[in-house]
Structures are given as structure tokens and as C-alpha cells.
Amino acid sequence: MSVDLKEFRVSNDAMNDPEELQRRIDDEGYLFFKRLVDPDRLWELRREMMSMIQQVGWLVAGTDPMDGIADINMRYTEGDNEYSAGYAEVYKIENFHRSGHWPEYLEIIEKMVGAPIMPHPQKIARIWFPKYTEHTTPKHQDFVHFQGSFDNITCWAPIGDCPIELGGLAVIPESHKVNRVLDHHFSLGAGGLIVDETEHEDINPVWYSTDYEAGDALFFPALTIHQALPNYTEDKLRLSLDNRYMIVGDKVAEHLLTPHEPSQLTWDDIYPGWQSDDLKYYWKDYDNPVVERDLSYGDKARVEVLELAREGNEHAIYALKRGAKNSPETVEPEVWAILDELGVKV
Ligand SMILES: O=C(O)CCC(=O)C(=O)O
Ligand SMILES: [Fe+2]
Structure with missing residues (x-):
């Protein structure tokens, strides 16, 4: 690990102790678990998603899709129409949406927030090309993008292993304690908004991350400052999930009820190939107040x-x-x- 990064605290020891989980996330602004989910479930999901990514032409033909060997003539990112075209095909995969509802994620989040939760319908997959580092997700607080409530929890999980050089997520512990949305500025990277943590005296700008393995998961509330690390590998795609969860009854911003924008899809484009109906429009069974996007x-x-x-x-x-x-x-x-x-x- 680079000298500038410290290693996450692993919270598996407190997995069955909701009060301790609540104390840690309130105090440290994140929770990280090793193998929260059986790695085989992630490997299975990886096979399905990477096979589609190969079909859309982003992996070198003839290589094992599990290796995620990118065709680097095709480097695209969120904001490019070409990215949208490929992402849309991945976004239609039922198991990708279902993974945001895996009980391991739901149960641990209910414990850390101490209340019933609902996954936001808008699920997100990131498909990050190697050596395209100026497009890396910049330092930000999720609230500027996802809004609704400061209590929303983001779950970031690699679909496969994700060592530092492949560009996993890093956070500043305790940065959520600023207890406000900080000024964000234009940035080229995903989301387009960046915050300068060094401008704020109440933030100790020390970054934490890890060499993630399949099944690991990171959780943090909407004000914790985080960023993706650059994908410095020669030729590997980084594939990850980042989904958000709200306390039932909290406000939800209207755009979180729609598919992730870069997919350029509607639910009616997404659902036709699905095997089951239980996750179609599931959020309509809840009456969370919907607020306009800011x-x-x-x-x-x-x-x-x-x-x-x-x-x-x-x-x-x-x-x-x-x-x-x-x-x-x-x-x-x-x-x-x-x-x-x-x-x-x-
Ligand atoms: O994976 C990324 O590049 C960005 C993820 C992120 O910002 C998040 O999980 O909130
Ligand atoms: Fe984020």
C-alpha cells in the first residue's frame, strides 16, 4: 500500500453487535468488512457482467472475461455516449440489480443504522478503464449527488478482487463530522464535482483504503469524503458496485427512483429480460416522501x-x-x- 494510505479498520468483530456498529460508524464515518458476502456470489456476478462487457467489445476478444482484460483502444467513461451504449447492456442484468438487495448487505446496514432500510432503486456499477486516470472519481461527499438524507448509507463493493492499483475506494475517516455539505467544484472525473478537504480546518485529511478482495464491502454515510483511487494497471478493468440505502420514511430525491443516468435507460427498457417480478418497481410499496432534485x-x-x-x-x-x-x-x-x-x- 502506498505510504499516503492507511489501512481500514476491519469491523467483522462487531458484526453481531448493532450498538458497536452504530458507535463506530458515528465515530469513524465508515465501516469495512472482509468477506461480508460469500466471494463465490461475487465471482458469479463478475462472470455475468464481464461476459456482457466482452460482448459489447470492451474486453480483448478471446481472453477469459473473468480476467477483465480491457481493450485500451476503447477507453470510455461516464459522460461519453460510447460508455452509455455499453453500460446500458450491463445495466439491464437482473442479478446486478438483485445484488443490491443481498441479505448480507441489508442486514448489516439495518444493524448500523438501527432502523428498517430500503435500497434506492438507482443501482450503480462502475466499469473503470486502465490508465484513464484523469477521469477517476474525485474527492466528494455523496450528498451532492444522491441527496435525500444525510443518513443514507453507501455500500461500495468490488465485483472480484480490487487491489490498490486497480483503483478501489478510499475515505477520510471522521470527515462526516463536518456535519454539512461542503463546497464542491467542477472536476473532470465521474460525478463532475470535487471538494478540497484541505480547505477545512475541522478535517484531518488522512486517507484510508485497502487491497479489496471479492466479498468485501465498505459502508459510509452521505457526508463522508471519499474518492476512487486511479486505475494504474496496464490493462485491467475495475468493476464495482456502489449502491445506496435509505431509512424507511426518510426523504428520497426523485432522481434516485430512476435508473443511473449514464445508462440512458428507463425501467421499461430494463425489465423485459428479467426472470422474476419481485424487484420490478418494488419501491412503490413504500411511501417515502419524494423530494425534487437540488x-x-x-x-x-x-x-x-x-x-x-x-x-x-x-x-x-x-x-x-x-x-x-x-x-x-x-x-x-x-x-x-x-x-x-x-x-x-x-
Ligand atoms: O467507484 C467509483 O469510482 C466511485 C464510487 C463512489 O463515489 C461511491 O461509491 O460513492
Ligand atoms: Fe461517491
Whole structure:
């Protein structure tokens, strides 16, 4: 492990002690478990998802899909139309959605929050290409993206093993104690929003992570600062789950009831191939108050990206160019003017 990273505390010893789990997550802002789920379940899910990823052309043909050997001529990421096209096929997989409802996850989360929970319908898989590091998920608090309640719990789990160099998740313990949503700024990486933890005196910017193995799971509440580590491998895709869980009766932001945006799918696109009906529209059985999405975080970053692009910031120019390429019909004249002025061809 790199000198800058400390090793997670493993909480398996407290798995059957809800009060201790609550104490630890309140105090440390995360809980990490080894082999919370039987690794074979993850390997099975990996086979199904990686086989689809091979079918969409992102793995080298003829290699074992379990090895996740990426075709690096195809490096795509969230925000690219090409990523959406492949991700959509993976996103339709029933077992991927079902994995967010595995009892091992639900039971441990109910213990750590001390209340009945509901998985958000919006499940997320990350398919991260090697050596595409400027697109790595930047430092952030999940609340800016998922909203609803500070008490939501994120579960991050690799689908397979995920050593440091493959780019797992890292957190700053106790950073949730800031007890507020910090200012986020434009960033090129997934989610597009970054926070600078060093600006805040009440945060001790020490990062923790681990060499994850199949079956391991990390949990943290919506204010804990975290980031993905860069995928420095030569040729391996990082495949992981990140799902969120809410206390029944809490508020849920409307967009969490829809499929993850980069899939560009609706539930009606996703469900037709499924074998069972129990998870279709399951959240309609709950009457959690639905609240509007707060667009202010994204709007602020949008203003920044225009300013930065005018100043010649390469990441900002890249973001504008990508937006213009993806959907030229919706791009504002202001963006075309900036790109024109900079001599950027779309
Ligand atoms: O896996 C990633 O790259 C990002 C995950 C993340 O930010 C999360 O789990 O909340
Ligand atoms: Fe996150």
C-alpha cells in the first residue's frame, strides 16, 4: 500500500453487535468488512457482467472475461455516449440489480443504522478503464449527488478482487463530522464535482483504503469524503458496485427512483429480460416522501466550467467538447462561442 494510505479498520468483530456498529460508524464515518458476502456470489456476478462487457467489445476478444482484460483502444467513461451504449447492456442484468438487495448487505446496514432500510432503486456499477486516470472519481461527499438524507448509507463493493492499483475506494475517516455539505467544484472525473478537504480546518485529511478482495464491502454515510483511487494497471478493468440505502420514511430525491443516468435507460427498457417480478418497481410499496432534485451543485459547477474553459483549462475544455459531441442539439450558444474562440473542433 502506498505510504499516503492507511489501512481500514476491519469491523467483522462487531458484526453481531448493532450498538458497536452504530458507535463506530458515528465515530469513524465508515465501516469495512472482509468477506461480508460469500466471494463465490461475487465471482458469479463478475462472470455475468464481464461476459456482457466482452460482448459489447470492451474486453480483448478471446481472453477469459473473468480476467477483465480491457481493450485500451476503447477507453470510455461516464459522460461519453460510447460508455452509455455499453453500460446500458450491463445495466439491464437482473442479478446486478438483485445484488443490491443481498441479505448480507441489508442486514448489516439495518444493524448500523438501527432502523428498517430500503435500497434506492438507482443501482450503480462502475466499469473503470486502465490508465484513464484523469477521469477517476474525485474527492466528494455523496450528498451532492444522491441527496435525500444525510443518513443514507453507501455500500461500495468490488465485483472480484480490487487491489490498490486497480483503483478501489478510499475515505477520510471522521470527515462526516463536518456535519454539512461542503463546497464542491467542477472536476473532470465521474460525478463532475470535487471538494478540497484541505480547505477545512475541522478535517484531518488522512486517507484510508485497502487491497479489496471479492466479498468485501465498505459502508459510509452521505457526508463522508471519499474518492476512487486511479486505475494504474496496464490493462485491467475495475468493476464495482456502489449502491445506496435509505431509512424507511426518510426523504428520497426523485432522481434516485430512476435508473443511473449514464445508462440512458428507463425501467421499461430494463425489465423485459428479467426472470422474476419481485424487484420490478418494488419501491412503490413504500411511501417515502419524494423530494425534487437540488440542481444547485451542478449549476454552480457549470458556471465554473465555462469560466475555466475561457481561461484555457484543459479539463474544462474537454468537458465542454464532450458535451457538444454527445448532444450538439442541446448545447447553449455560449458553449459553441467558447469552443469557437478557442479553435476547438468538435
Ligand atoms: O467507484 C467509483 O469510482 C466511485 C464510487 C463512489 O463515489 C461511491 O461509491 O460513492
Ligand atoms: Fe461517491
